[in-house]
Amino acid sequence: MAVIERSKSLTERALEIIRTEIIEGRHGFGSALSEITLAEELGISRTPVREALARLQQEGLVVVRPQRGTFVFQLSADEYVEICDCRTVLERAAFRMAVANDREALIKRWSAICEAMLKAREANDTAEYLRQDSAFHEGLFEHCHNRFLRDSYRLISGRMAALRTYIGAEPDHMAKSFREHFEITEAAAAGDIEKGLALLEGHIGLKEGSYWRIKNENIAPTSLK
The missing domain is CATH 1.20.120.530 (GntR ligand-binding domain-like)
Incomplete structure (x- = not known):
């Protein structure tokens, strides 16, 4: 149970940071988001970063393109x-x-x-x-x-x-x-x-x-x- 709670906490924290960075323009429209790079910058494993990006996809802030990666949203x-x-x-x-x-x-x-x-x-x-x-x-x-x-x-x-x-x-x-x-x-x-x-x-x-x-x-x- 302790491990689950810690994982959820890390995911929530990663979600908050990445969301803020997108909204404040630190990751530009259409720019690629690397799980590895984000995990290294946040000092955490890739799992909570991956979970955070999945949540951001639900919010429409990122787009996952098969075989290509994850990108900040763009609008036509x-x-x-x-x-x-x-x-x-x-x-x-x-x-x-x-x-x-x-x-x-x-x-x-x-x-x-x-x-x-x-x-x-x-x-x-x-x-x-x-x-x-x-x-x-x-x-x-x-x-x-x-x-x-x-x-x-x-x-x-x-x-x-x-x-x-x-x-x-x-x-x-x-x-x-x-x-x-x-x-x-x-x-x-x-x-x-x-x-x-x-x-x-x-x-x-x-x-x-x-x-x-x-x-x-x-x-x-x-x-x-």
């Missing part, structure tokens, strides 16, 4: 449009439910996240800002009280976080993102669902800001490296 142009559209549908539904069912808790969480975003910007800590950005959107699904909606979002949340890292350092996108998080929070606090939905659509919609730039300039598909 069509897939990029589809994942952004899927995100918009899920977040709009979660926003309605969260504001209607658990507004006070949602606003409390969002207000704390907005303050953390402010501190991250003042410290010029882009990585921390992007972590808070992800937490902001995850908050919708924590407070919508619909586990199926939450589970659906988890299927794309890792890939969206990695895309967020890709565009996060762009000054125009960062300024727009920062302002709109506060505006969405204010609309939710006022119970104005329609205004909040409009703001959310402008915040995450494919045809807005940097997400549209990625699609329009054809830098999203296989060239995200």
Whole structure:
């Protein structure tokens, strides 16, 4: 039993580290991931690394190609449009439910996240800002009280976080993102669902800001490296 618990702990730790490295861009889109290299870097055997990569495959962050190896995910142009559209549908539904069912808790969480975003910007800590950005959107699904909606979002949340890292350092996108998080929070606090939905659509919609730039300039598909 002790061996099993230790193995699970190592797998979870490897999973956390590799997932973070993909999301934060340390392993580029489409890059190969070597079990041997990862195991050596983490100071563990290949077994927990292999198990961690299997979990990341389920999350959509890696792709296993028979006879070739394991690679960080990439999106075709069509897939990029589809994942952004899927995100918009899920977040709009979660926003309605969260504001209607658990507004006070949602606003409390969002207000704390907005303050953390402010501190991250003042410290010029882009990585921390992007972590808070992800937490902001995850908050919708924590407070919508619909586990199926939450589970659906988890299927794309890792890939969206990695895309967020890709565009996060762009000054125009960062300024727009920062302002709109506060505006969405204010609309939710006022119970104005329609205004909040409009703001959310402008915040995450494919045809807005940097997400549209990625699609329009054809830098999203296989060239995200």
